[in-house]
Each structure stands twice: as C-alpha cells, then as structure tokens.
Amino acid sequence: MPTISDVARAAGVSMSTVSYVLSGRRPISAETQARVKAAIAELGYHPHAGARALASSRTSVLALVVPLRVDVSVPVIMQFVTAVVTAARTYNHDVLLLTKDEGTAGLERVAGATMVDALILMDVERDDVRIPALGRIKQPSVLIGFPDDAAGIACVDLDFAATAAECLGHLAGHGHTRIALVGPSPAVYERGTTYASRFLGGFTEASERLGLETVAHPCEPGVRGVRDCLAQIDAGLPGVSALVVHNEEALPPLLEELRGSGRRVPEDLSIVAVCPRDVAVGLPVRLTSADIPAHEVGTIAVETAMNLLDGRRTPGTRLLPPTIVERDSCATHHEEISASSG
Amino acid sequence: MPTISDVARAAGVSMSTVSYVLSGRRPISAETQARVKAAIAELGYHPHAGARALASSRTSVLALVVPLRVDVSVPVIMQFVTAVVTAARTYNHDVLLLTKDEGTAGLERVAGATMVDALILMDVERDDVRIPALGRIKQPSVLIGFPDDAAGIACVDLDFAATAAECLGHLAGHGHTRIALVGPSPAVYERGTTYASRFLGGFTEASERLGLETVAHPCEPGVRGVRDCLAQIDAGLPGVSALVVHNEEALPPLLEELRGSGRRVPEDLSIVAVCPRDVAVGLPVRLTSADIPAHEVGTIAVETAMNLLDGRRTPGTRLLPPTIVERDSCATHHEEISASSG
DNA sequence: GCCGATCGTCGAAGCGCTTCGATTGCGGCC
DNA sequence: GGCCGCAATCGAAGCGCTTCGACGATCGGC
Numbered sequence: 001m002p003t004i005s006d007v008a009r010a011a012g013v014s015m016s017t018v019s020y021v022l023s024g025r026r027p028i029s030a031e032t033q034a035r036v037k038a039a040i041a042e043l044g045y046h047p048h049a050g051a052r053a054l055a056s057s058r059t060s061v062l063a064l065v066v067p068l069r070v071d072v073s074v075p076v077i078m079q080f081v082t083a084v085v086t087a088a089r090t091y092n093h094d095v096l097l098l099t100k101d102e103g104t105a106g107l108e109r110v111a112g113a114t115m116v117d118a119l120i121l122m123d124v125e126r127d128d129v130r131i132p133a134l135g136r137i138k139q140p141s142v143l144i145g146f147p148d149d150a151a152g153i154a155c156v157d158l159d160f161a162a163t164a165a166e167c168l169g170h171l172a173g174h175g176h177t178r179i180a181l182v183g184p185s186p187a188v189y190e191r192g193t194t195y196a197s198r199f200l201g202g203f204t205e206a207s208e209r210l211g212l213e214t215v216a217h218p219c220e221p222g223v224r225g226v227r228d229c230l231a232q233i234d235a236g237l238p239g240v241s242a243l244v245v246h247n248e249e250a251l252p253p254l255l256e257e258l259r260g261s262g263r264r265v266p267e268d269l270s271i272v273a274v275c276p277r278d279v280a281v282g283l284p285v286r287l288t289s290a291d292i293p294a295h296e297v298g299t300i301a302v303e304t305a306m307n308l309l310d311g312r313r314t315p316g317t318r319l320l321p322p323t324i325v326e327r328d329s330c331a332t333h334h335e336e337i338s339a340s341s342g
Numbered sequence: 343m344p345t346i347s348d349v350a351r352a353a354g355v356s357m358s359t360v361s362y363v364l365s366g367r368r369p370i371s372a373e374t375q376a377r378v379k380a381a382i383a384e385l386g387y388h389p390h391a392g393a394r395a396l397a398s399s400r401t402s403v404l405a406l407v408v409p410l411r412v413d414v415s416v417p418v419i420m421q422f423v424t425a426v427v428t429a430a431r432t433y434n435h436d437v438l439l440l441t442k443d444e445g446t447a448g449l450e451r452v453a454g455a456t457m458v459d460a461l462i463l464m465d466v467e468r469d470d471v472r473i474p475a476l477g478r479i480k481q482p483s484v485l486i487g488f489p490d491d492a493a494g495i496a497c498v499d500l501d502f503a504a505t506a507a508e509c510l511g512h513l514a515g516h517g518h519t520r521i522a523l524v525g526p527s528p529a530v531y532e533r534g535t536t537y538a539s540r541f542l543g544g545f546t547e548a549s550e551r552l553g554l555e556t557v558a559h560p561c562e563p564g565v566r567g568v569r570d571c572l573a574q575i576d577a578g579l580p581g582v583s584a585l586v587v588h589n590e591e592a593l594p595p596l597l598e599e600l601r602g603s604g605r606r607v608p609e610d611l612s613i614v615a616v617c618p619r620d621v622a623v624g625l626p627v628r629l630t631s632a633d634i635p636a637h638e639v640g641t642i643a644v645e646t647a648m649n650l651l652d653g654r655r656t657p658g659t660r661l662l663p664p665t666i667v668e669r670d671s672c673a674t675h676h677e678e679i680s681a682s683s684g
Numbered sequence: 685g686c687c688g689a690t691c692g693t694c695g696a697a698g699c700g701c702t703t704c705g706a707t708t709g710c711g712g713c714c
Numbered sequence: 715g716g717c718c719g720c721a722a723t724c725g726a727a728g729c730g731c732t733t734c735g736a737c738g739a740t741c742g743g744c
Contacts (some may be wrong), residue, residue: 001454003482004700004702005699005700014725016702016703016704016721016724016726017723019703020722023702024705025703026703026721026722026724027722028722029721044454045452046455047701048395048396048455048456049395049457050394050456050700051392051396051700052455052702053391053395053729054393054396054701054728054729055702055728057729059391059392061457068424069424074417074420075416078420082441086441093441095438096435096438097423099424110436112386112388113388114390115391231391239706306723334726337645345730346732347731355694356694356695357694357731357732359692362692368733369691369692371691372723374692376695389731390731392730393731393732394730394732395699396732397698398699613713620722676726
C-alpha cells in the first residue's frame with residue numbers, strides 16, 4: 001500500500017502538496033496537479049481512511065440505524081436504505097449499518113469512537129429512548145419519522161396527516177360517504193410509531209371536516225387479521241363503499257379475501273392504498289394509491305445530514321406532501337347501487 | 343472527547359498501560375486494571391476508531407455488499423443482512439454497507455482506504471467481475487453464493503443441487519411421478535446467478551435418477567408470469583401432479599391463480615417450495631418447503647471471515663445441507679385420481 | 685545471599701494524514 | 715527601484731492509538 005509520501009516522492013513534491021491536490025483546499029498549479037495525479041494513478045494510491053479521520057476528524061461515513069424485525073414491510077425499509085446509501089455516495093460517503101435493537105449502545109459506540117460523521121435513524125417512536133442519547137453525541141443526526149417532541153431535531157417524513165386527508169378527499173370526490181380505514185397492525189400503534197397515529201389523526205380530522213361517516217380499525221397481519229378487520233368494519237359501518245388501506249402487508253390478503261367473498265374492486269368497494277408505487281401496481285388490481293416516497297425521504301435525510309455537517313442550519317422538520325396516483329381501484333359511488341347493510 | 347492519555351492521567355498510569363488493559367495483550371495487575379477501568383467509565387472514554395485503525399491496521403468493520411434491485415426477493419436479502427450484522431456484532435465488528443451496483447469500484451475503495459478488515463459479498467454470479475478484483479485486495483473475503491471458479495475463495499451457500507434432489511425425493515416418496523419445476527425468472531438465469539442453475543442441475547439429475555417425468559420452466563414475476571408458466575407446464579407435461587417452486591415471489595400469485603382455476607392444493611396439485619420458513623407459513627396454504635437458511639449462511643460467512651482474519655485456514659467451500667419441513671401442501675398421489683390431460 | 689526469570693509498567697517511536705505558518709518567486713504599484 | 719501582495723509550495727507539528735524494547739521489583743533455586 002503506497003502512502004502519501006510515496007506519492008509525494010514520485011511526483012517530486014511535498015506531502016502537503018499532495019494533500020492539497022486531493023482536498024483542493026489550497027491552489028496548486030495545473031502542472032503540479034497533473035504530476036501528482038499521475039503519480040497517484042500509477043501507484044494506485046488510496047488515502048488511509050483511519051489516518052485521514054485521525055488528522056481531520058472527518059470519516060466520510062454515515063451511520064444508518066434500521067429496524068430489524070418490525071411490523072413495517074421489509075421492502076419499504078429496503079427502499080429507504082437504498083435511497084440513503086445511494087444519496088450518501090453522491091456525497092462521497094459510505095454507510096455503516098446499525099440495527100435499532102442495539103438501542104442506545106450502538107449510537108454511543110459509533111459516535112464515541114468517531115466512526116461516523118452523522119447519524120440517520122429510521123423507525124422513530126413517540127417517546128424514543130434514542131432521542132435523548134442523540135443529545136449526548138457530538139455528531140449531528142437526522143430522523144426519518146417523527147417523535148413526539150421534535151424540537152431542535154432534524155426530521156424528514158411523509159406528511160401522513162395530509163396523506164390521510166388527501167385519500168379521504170379523493171374518495172369523497174368520487175361520491176363516497178361511508179369510508180373505513182384499514183390501519184397498521186395494533187402492534188404498530190402500541191409501539192408508538194407516530195406515522196400510524198398521525199395518519200389516524202388526519203383521517204379523523206378530515207372525516208369530520210368533509211362530513212363523512214367513517215370507522216378506523218387496525219389490522220393484524222395475515223389472512224385472519226384481514227378477515228377480522230373486514231368483519232369489524234362491516235359491523236361498525238354497514239354499507240361501507242370505500243376503504244383507505246394504510247398497511248402494505250394487508251393488501252394482498254385483503255384483495256384475495258374480497259375476491260373470495262365476491263366483492264369486486266372497484267365496483268362494489270373502492271380502495272385507496274398508502275404504499276410504494278411498485279406494490280400498488282404489482283397487485284391483481286392496480287391500486288389507486290398515495291405514494292410512500294422512500295427515495296425522496298432518504299435522499300433528503302442525507303442532504304440534511306450534509307448540511308448539518310457543513311454548519312448550515314436547516315429547517316428542523318420536513319414533511320413531504322402526499323401524491324395520489326389514480327389507478328383502477330376507485331369507482332364513482334352512486335347511492336342506490338350499494339344500499340346494502342351488513 | 344477524552345483521549346487515552348486523559349484516562350492514563352486519571353488512573354495514574356501510562357498510556358501504554360491503559361492500552362494493555364483494553365487489549366489484554368500484556369498482563370496488568372488486578373488493582374491497576376480496576377483503576378483504569380474506573381477512569382474509563384468515569385470519563386466516558388471511547389477509543390478513537392481512526393487512531394486505532396492507523397496504529398493497529400485493524401478497523402473492526404466488515405464490508406457487506408448487497409444486491410439492490412434484483413430479482414431475488416427483498417425479504418430474503420434482508421434476512422442475510424440481518425444475520426451478517428448480528429453475527430458481526432458478536433465479534434465486535436460493525437458493518438459497512440456497499441451496493442453491488444458500485445461494482446468493483448466500491449470494493450477497491452473500501453479495501454484501498456483500509457476502511458474494513460474483510461468483505462462479504464452477496465449475489466455472486468457465474469463469472470462475477472468482482473472475483474478478480476478480490477485478488478487485488480489485501481483483505482480477505484467471503485462469498486455468499488458460488489461463482490464458476492470458486493478455487494481458493496471462501497464460499498458459503500445452501501446446497502441447491504441437493505435441495506432440488508431432496509424436493510423431488512420428497513414428492514416421489516408421496517407417489518408423484520410427473521413433476522414440474524417453477525424456476526426463478528429468466529433474468530436470474532441470464533444474469534448467471536448460479537443458485538438457479540445449480541438447482542436446475544440437481545433437479546434434472548435427480549429426476550433421471552428417480553425415473554420421474556419432469557419439466558422445468560422459469561417464471562416471470564407477477565400474475566401474468568405465473569399464468570404463462572403454468573400454461574407451459576400443462577402443455578409440456580400433461581397430468582402434472584406436483585410442483586417444485588424455486589421462486590418466492592411467484593408463490594402468492596401462483597396460489598391465487600391455482601385457486602382461481604379451481605385446482606386445489608394439495609388435493610389436485612402438490613407443492614414443495616424453496617423459501618424462508620416465514621413465507622412458507624404465511625401463505626393461505628402452509629407450504630411444505632425447503633428452508634433457505636439465511637441466518638445460518640450469514641453467520642457462517644462472518645465466522646469464516648473472522649477465521650481468515652486470524653490467519654486460520656478454513657474449508658474453501660461450505661455447502662449447507664437442505665432441510666425439508668413438511669406442512670400442508672403435499673398430498674399422496676394415486677394414479678387414477680389425477681388422470682387428466684391439459 | 686546471589687543470579688536469572690518473571691511480572692507489571694513505562695517511554696517513545698511510529699501509523700498516514702491534514703493543516704497551519706513560513707518561504708520563495710513574481711508582477712504591479714507608487 | 716523598492717515594496718507589497720499574491721500564488722504556489724514546503725516543513726513540521728500534531729491527531730490518538732498500539733507496540734516494542736527496557737526497566738525495576740519480586741521471587742525461587744542453589
């Protein structure tokens with residue numbers, strides 16, 4: 001492994017000149033730059049990350065804390081991860097992968113050891129124990145999600161309240177007045193993952209504002225969960241004509257169950273789902289959906305981290321506006337057609 | 343951030359003594375150890391990772407190269423990742439996440455910069471360009487998967503050939519003689535991911551050995567892919583009574599399609615799937631399956647990397663034996679019952 | 685009662701890099 | 715024509731840690 005002084009010797013300059021060519025922090029003449037770069041290429045020189053980190057206290061590594069065994073769909077998590085890693089690379093950073101179940105210890109380890117420049121945390125909970133830990137750390141951090149007290153912390157997420165309102169608005173615009181929410185599994189609410197309650201809050205609020213009749217039920221995973229949830233909905237709101245589904249995992253069994261019981265989508269029941277685009281189009285019925293903009297959220301999280309690193313102040317909170325894409329799961333509702341009761 | 347010399351001063355010893363307490367490389371008296379540890383705890387000292395890497399040329403970081411947008415199911419990838427991260431932690435290592443689409447550059451970057459101690463690569467292809475790159479790198483590496491020329495490279499994977507044989511054996515044991523393979527999507531074969539061809543090879547070989555009548559077809563993703571694949575199978579092997587499905591993503595639409603066309607599982611058609619346990623039990627019919635031991639593979643990959651780091655020679659290749667778990671998708675076949683033709 | 689081993693500890697030399705003065709030419713200005 | 719200022723480069727001082735050789739003290743053996 002050649003070192004910077006090998007390069008310097010080969011190029012006939014001093015170590016510091018090589019360093020400045022690499023960092024661009026001081027002007028170096030074009031000819032010298034060329035010689036240095038040639039030497040670097042010829043020797044196959046790579047600066048030693050540890051030495052660099054030691055001297056500059058910059059690591060070019062971002063920590064990403066991902067949830068492991070959670071109730072949120074794995075492909076969605078992976079989309080966030082992909083987005084973060086890709087965005088990080090555009091800033092010449094790599095990503096160190098931590099798991100949420102290491103809790104506070106993982107954060108303190110990588111931060112204390114100066115292994116990373118900044119941290120990005122996914123799956124933030126209402127009263128997340130990791131939030132106070134972030135205060136004890138010298139590196140900046142960005143949350144994907146939203147704790148109860150987001151004061152002074154950079155957060156990025158989809159505006160779930162607005163998304164819920166948008167879904168209801170869309171259905172109301174199609175003449176639906178009796179609408180049910182199929183929510184995430186109860187475990188998600190219990191854990192205090194706030195996207196669930198933010199969505200529910202937006203749903204309730206918009207329901208009142210629009211004068212709709214609605215019910216909301218969480219939905220356990222699996223076929224049985226879906227069946228139970230549908231039963232509760234039918235019992236609580238007879239004649240329901242549309243569903244807002246905020247639960248990716250429930251979608252396949254839900255569609256299957258509806259089909260099995262002879263309810264056609266969208267003729268008998270309209271659906272608006274909240275899910276990534278690809279799951280919306282991958283199902284038997286192409287679903288009208290509010291997109292989960294994982295890529296955008298991940299990218300913004302990294303950008304925010306970089307801004308923080310450069311000392312730029314950034315808006316504490318970024319709530320991305322929802323986008324509803326119309327597909328084949330929403331029909332216009334006419335009162336008489338579905339005047340049934342369950 | 344306190345440094346080792348702060349700790350030394352606080353404990354009234356020299357820096358080197360602190361270092362030896364931490365590393366255990368030289369004997370230090372119990373009292374001294376106690377004082378040093380107390381000082382460490384009190385000051386909240388964490389060794390600086392960069393400084394440590396510089397002085398010891400050990401980083402305590404493993405690189406993990408994951409495929410991003412591939413045709414292999416995301417949850418399965420995530421299981422490997424989880425296993426690797428968890429196992430790495432038991433060896434006090436962290437994991438740097440690289441994406442396969444960075445290709446050779448990513449490997450060279452992290453290896454050249456001495457950011458990691460060893461590399462673990464997933465989704466290895468027949469003639470993977472990354473293999474030669476590994477030779478130019480000073481760090482050891484472990485493959486999850488199997489290239490054509492595995493000579494001298496540490497590889498870990500499920501024994502897919504044996505798995506295929508086991509699946510056929512299981513079905514043959516239930517009296518089935520006309521069996522079709524629903525393979526991965528054609529893209530997987532084209533990419534040269536060898537697990538597909540190893541499975542197919544094992545399938546063909548066992549089919550002949552057992553005197554079975556079989557066909558094999560790749561299966562495109564989605565409902566249409568499944569439909570086409572089934573049509574081809576019915577045309578090519580009329581009266582087929584069992585399916586071996588080596589394609590997790592196809593399972594849900596496959597079951598749905600069968601149900602839609604009135605073919606019951608297992609009464610009319612038996613199925614053995616190759617997939618992780620949780621997808622096997624999460625479907626409408628609990629599938630008899632050959633497990634994909636992601637956790638075990640990931641763990642062994644990390645162990646192997648650690649052995650390599652410690653200079654221990656390890657068996658170049660680890661092929662894990664298959665395990666078939668019987669569930670509800672396999673029925674005993676009686677000639678007369680399914681004497682139909684398509 | 686002396687010698688060599690052994691144990692526990694210290695000091696100092698790096699590891700490879702960044703960065704902050706300092707230094708050297710040079711052209712332009714009064 | 716001397717001086718100032720700038721552009722381009724160099725030298726050296728660390729950054730925080732590991733590790734090797736050295737050293738004093740203790741101890742058993744003869």
